Amino acid sequence: MPTAIDLFSPAARAWFTSAFKAPTEVQERGWESVAAGRHTLMSAPTGSGKTLAAFLWCIDRLASEPVPADRERCRVLYVSPLKALTVDIERNLQAPLRGIAMHAERMDLKLTPISVAIRTGDTPPRDRRQIERHPPDILITTPESLFLLLTSAARQILPTVRWVIVDEIHSMADTKRGAHLALSLERLVALTKAEPQRIGLSATQRPLSETASFLGGTYRDVAIIDAGRVKAMEITVEVPVEDMSALERETPSLTFPHRVSEPSSGWQSGPAAAMGPTLTLPQSGREIEEGPRRSIWPAIHPRILELIKQHRSTIIFVNSRRLAERLAAHINELAGEELVRAHHGSIAKEQRLLIEDALKAGRLPALVATSSLELGIDMGAVDLVIQVESPTSVASGIQRIGRAGHSVGEPSKGTIFPKYRGDLLQTAVVVDRMLRGEIETTRVPRNPLDVLAQQIVAMAAMDEWSVTGLSELVHRAYPFSDLGPRALE
Secondary structure (H helix, E strand, O other), X not given: OOOXXXXXXXXXXXXXXXXXXXXXXXXXHHHHHHHOOOEEEEEOOOOOOHHHHHHHHHHHHXXXXXXXXXXXXXXXXXXXXXXXXXXXXXXXXXXHHHHHHHHHHHXXXXXXXXXXXXXXXXXXXXXXXXXXXXXXXXXXXXXXXXXXXXXXXXXXXXXXXXXXXXXXXHHOOOOHHHHHHHHHHHHHHHHOOOOXXXXXXXXXXXXXXXXXXXXXXXOOXXXXXXXXXXXXXXXXXXXXXXXXXXXXXXOOEEEOOOOOOXXXXXXXXXXXXXXOOOOEOOXXXXXOOOOOOOOXXXXXXHHHHHHHHHOOOEEEEOOOXXXXXXXXXXXXXXXXXXXXXXXXXXXXXXXXXXXXXXXXXXXXXXXXXXXXXXXXXXXXXXXXXXXXXXXXXXXXXXXXXXXXXXXXOOOEEEEEEOOOHHHHHHHHHHHHHHHXXXXXXXXXXXXXXXXXXXXXXXXXXXXXXXXXXXHHHHHHOHHHOOOOHXXXX
């Protein structure tokens, strides 16, 4: 029986079947939609192969076509919400590029070489000039750098773009940053020779129809590939003191001892599914320390260190950069060696890459991170995710815990440490909703005029626009689809 992998060239099929057992659901259905030329939104859990689902068709087309003129080479534009993700994607593209080329050589097939470049705020000026002079086949960038590309002479490389991949779209759809990107995508369409096909990738989003409207804009139909059942999770909520109001004694655990399966319909939680998650308070067997505590941290630090030593690779999520630095320092001090490094958006690119590589290679047992590692960065075989304080949302909790067990079909294992009684209550509610897959509803912001003003200034700086022409472009962006004439003027 034919499958979606049969859509690809012999070399691409040979590489994929040698590297993977079979396509995942999002790949099988996503390839069919993309190959048919439809704008497509793919939703699936972390570790389900969404990135390859988006890229493989584009790679195969580029490799099968003759080399175009130098100025017409940029045909795939990948937009990532994080600079760290762009580097990760560039690395992960090398496996299919090298693999397909190797199989083509064995089959005595001639393929077109494919070039890849990154253009972000970290890109040195010399490399930016190189991209302008010799455009890559695949350009990896961020929303902010795309805006700068569109508002400079560098936009001359963009008219030949045929595919736009927007990764982790759920992290932007409900923000002003997303509204800004929506206008940039419409400005890109105004530049290109033919309208690019849009491919969106999402891990956690509800409803998908709203995200699809955001991706496609006002007048475009978007096919929704929903393979987004919540991944199996094993979550423990630990309270490392017996009385959170007195902070005097250690250390029972509040445990959600079951997993969520991935049924074809409905939600299950094992035999007690009808009752929802069960709570137990097992005795820990630890000695009770004498004397009052002023802080819960003296109880949390040794327990986190104990968990790090019990696992090969751990990511610890916190909700602020300052806490990430302080927690890493305290754990290292307690361990008497550097077991943990902090990872957040303020760290320099070179340092960030060294830290990520050390964790992936097993040289660093743990990272303390903010939202900088929440999205789809491939951190390799992460055994455990620890969350200090309640996650900021159900979607964030699923994203963070989902960093563990990144392989297809592998459950995600997480431990959450509330810091005070109100935090414990919020954590219990969030974890219950995480296990049930009850993600918050996405609401795309409507008509943020400060964002619109910035884009109009940029558009007018580059070209002459009539009010009618500008209005038509703005209304094609979904966040501004109902913008009134008085607000625009």
